[in-house]
Amino acid sequence: xxxxxxxxxCPNLSxxxxxxxxxxxxxxxxxxxxxxMRIQVPAMPSMSxxxxxxxxxxxxxxxxxxxx
Numbered sequence: 001x002x003x004x005x006x007x008x009x010c011p012n013l014s015x016x017x018x019x020x021x022x023x024x025x026x027x028x029x030x031x032x033x034x035x036x037m038r039i040q041v042p043a044m045p046s047m048s049x050x051x052x053x054x055x056x057x058x059x060x061x062x063x064x065x066x067x068x
Contacts, residue, residue, distance in 0.1 A: 012037045 005020045015035035027043040 006041060008039070008041070010035060010037060010039065 004023055006023060006026060007018060007020050010017045010019055010032045012032065012035045015032060015037065017032065017034045019030070019032060019039070021030050021041055025041045027041065029038050029040050031038055
């Protein structure tokens with residue numbers, strides 16, 4: 001994966017092409033080359049020292065095979 005590119009999917013439901021735009025386009029608007037739709041490139045996510053990416057919730061363990 002190239003660290004210099006931002007990969008995103010065109011939100012146009014009739015297009016849905018994968019776009020690769022440079023990091024310098026973050027926070028700006030770009031145009032899809034396939035359908036022409038204007039798309040806002042997400043800004044760089046801010047990672048403060050106390051904020052971590054949360055993990056998906058664990059599924060509850062279920063008791064199996066015991067009838068009692």
